[in-house]
Amino acid sequence: MIATVTASGLSLRYGGTLALDEVSLRLGEGVTGLLGPNGAGKTTLLRVLATAVPADRGSFSVLGHDPGTTAGRLDVRRALGYLPQTPGFHQDFSAFEFVDYVAILKELTDRTARHREARRVLEAVGLSDVRGKRIKRLSGGMRQRVALAAALVGDPGFLVLDEPTVGLDPEQRMRFRELIAQAGEGRTVLLSTHQTEDVAMLCHRVIVMDAGRIRFEGTPAELTERAAGRVWSSAERDPSARAGWRTGTGAFRNVGDPPAGAHLLEPTLEDGYLLTLDARTEVAA
Amino acid sequence: MTTTSADHGPAGAAPPPPPHVVVRALVRPVWRALPRGAVLTGAGVGLLLAGSSLTVAEEPDPFLCLTLLRAAALAFGLGLAFLLDDPARHTTATVPTRRPVRTGLRLALVVPIMAACWTAALFLVPAKGRPPMGAITVEAAAIMAVALASALLAVRYSEAVEPGIGISAGLVGAFFASAVMLPSRWELFVGTTDQRWDDAHRRWAGVLVVAVLAGALSLAEPLRRRRTTVLAHR
Numbered sequence: 258m259i260a261t262v263t264a265s266g267l268s269l270r271y272g273g274t275l276a277l278d279e280v281s282l283r284l285g286e287g288v289t290g291l292l293g294p295n296g297a298g299k300t301t302l303l304r305v306l307a308t309a310v311p312a313d314r315g316s317f318s319v320l321g322h323d324p325g326t327t328a329g330r331l332d333v334r335r336a337l338g339y340l341p342q343t344p345g346f347h348q349d350f351s352a353f354e355f356v357d358y359v360a361i362l363k364e365l366t367d368r369t370a371r372h373r374e375a376r377r378v379l380e381a382v383g384l385s386d387v388r389g390k391r392i393k394r395l396s397g398g399m400r401q402r403v404a405l406a407a408a409l410v411g412d413p414g415f416l417v418l419d420e421p422t423v424g425l426d427p428e429q430r431m432r433f434r435e436l437i438a439q440a441g442e443g444r445t446v447l448l449s450t451h452q453t454e455d456v457a458m459l460c461h462r463v464i465v466m467d468a469g470r471i472r473f474e475g476t477p478a479e480l481t482e483r484a485a486g487r488v489w490s491s492a493e494r495d496p497s498a499r500a501g502w503r504t505g506t507g508a509f510r511n512v513g514d515p516p517a518g519a520h521l522l523e524p525t526l527e528d529g530y531l532l533t534l535d536a537r538t539e540v541a542a
Numbered sequence: 543m544t545t546t547s548a549d550h551g552p553a554g555a556a557p558p559p560p561p562h563v564v565v566r567a568l569v570r571p572v573w574r575a576l577p578r579g580a581v582l583t584g585a586g587v588g589l590l591l592a593g594s595s596l597t598v599a600e601e602p603d604p605f606l607c608l609t610l611l612r613a614a615a616l617a618f619g620l621g622l623a624f625l626l627d628d629p630a631r632h633t634t635a636t637v638p639t640r641r642p643v644r645t646g647l648r649l650a651l652v653v654p655i656m657a658a659c660w661t662a663a664l665f666l667v668p669a670k671g672r673p674p675m676g677a678i679t680v681e682a683a684a685i686m687a688v689a690l691a692s693a694l695l696a697v698r699y700s701e702a703v704e705p706g707i708g709i710s711a712g713l714v715g716a717f718f719a720s721a722v723m724l725p726s727r728w729e730l731f732v733g734t735t736d737q738r739w740d741d742a743h744r745r746w747a748g749v750l751v752v753a754v755l756a757g758a759l760s761l762a763e764p765l766r767r768r769r770t771t772v773l774a775h776r
Contacts, residue, residue, distance in 0.1 A: 345629040358571040362637035
């Protein structure tokens with residue numbers, strides 16, 4: 258993998274909480290998923306990499322630019338598209354006006370070229386038909402797509418997406434997955450999500466974070482492999498399981514250390530994720 | 543969705559335009575993005591307060607005129623407290639157009655309007671009851687500068703997208719607290735015939751300078767979090 262984004266020893270403390278603890282990573286082209294429980298530090302990491310907040314310690318580079326200097330940070334921002342966790346809008350703007358506004362902020366000052374770019378990204382996210390509609394009249398899913406369009410303005414080489422599918426219905430999520438997959442062609446995308454299905458379907462690499470640290474970095478298949486031989490079914494909930502739940506068939510699906518002779522099941526990425534976090538709990542205990 | 547834009551691409555594809563070109567392009571959308579309702583309400587209420595001195599039929603009372611102008615200055619300040627409210631703040635947090643440019647443009651669009659409103663407010667008050675214009679203008683400028691500096695500090699040190707309500711509440715509290723709680727030797731709200739008038743206005747000038755400096759310093763976007771860096775190294 259050719260690294261386009263690298264980080265080394267990023268640390269950041271909010272009050273008494275160490276939100277990032279010596280985080281180092283390497284990202285390449287394509288979509289990398291960032292998984293972790295609430296409070297794991299995902300959003301903080303994304304905000305640091307997007308230059309929205311400076312780190313206390315450590316360094317990183319984006320497409321060869323060092324944000325540790327004023328000029329370097331500007332270069333990073335010129336190469337960046339950022340969709341925050343809770344994107345806000347000027348509600349009286351139309352989708353086109355808002356994207357056009359963001360385009361000016363991204364230094365696209367030629368009116369004709371800028372309008373062409375705004376139309377291009379709105380078309381890319383499927384909002385051409387409603388581009389003249391005020392944002393306050395759009396649905397939640399459409400607003401998310403406006404925010405994605407704003408992030409895509411200027412064709413950034415590094416796209417940072419913070420839980421873009423939260424609150425979307427299944428159809429909208431499918432549509433968003435399609436968009437993110439397209440966005441990952443030819444650029445580096447870092448996608449924070451709680452949805453393991455999103456990672457399984459979209460990402461060529463996955464990072465699992467917890468308590469400000471990276472617990473796993475590899476491919477989705479490697480994360481899934483962590484649960485191989487550790488998922489089994491039983492008629493009743495197995496008390497030795499780390500986690501277990503009754504499935505639609507009536508049988509229990511258990512994750513953990515199976516008893517001898519257990520009926521093993523094919524693991525999923527979610528099983529690998531749960532066991533990765535569980536391993537952290539064991540170490541802590 | 544891969545690179546199709548002929549004019550703009552990833553960083554380094556074209557030299558960035560000079561800031562004044564970006565500013566010129568931003569004027570219209572930033573004007574539309576301003577919380578004009580709150581700002582203009584503050585201005586309108588301020589003008590109404592100042593204009594209400596005209597409704598008094600008798601000889602204008604200098605104390606009443608002074609109080610109404612101070613109330614007008616507070617109303618203008620309350621309007622300005624909302625100036626940096628920006629619901630799209632997080633969506634536009636990482637654009638290459640820097641915060642001082644974006645904030646400076648908001649200030650440049652609104653401060654002249656407020657200055658004109660203040661001038662109008664001064665002349666709405668009958669000349670016979672009007673306090674010394676320079677001194678009362680320093681008071682008004684200080685109140686408005688405190689409001690703006692508070693908004694700038696809120697943007698600099700918090701994640702709030704619409705800090706205006708909190709700032710305006712704080713401004714009203716500070717206004718009345720300083721009116722009733724300051725010891726005599728530090729008093730700010732003195733009458734025109736009070737012998738401490740000049741001293742009070744030196745203090746107002748001090749408030750103005752401190753507010754302007756605090757506001758200017760909080761415009762910066764630091765590369766490092768200085769305070770927490772020190773803590774982190776401990």
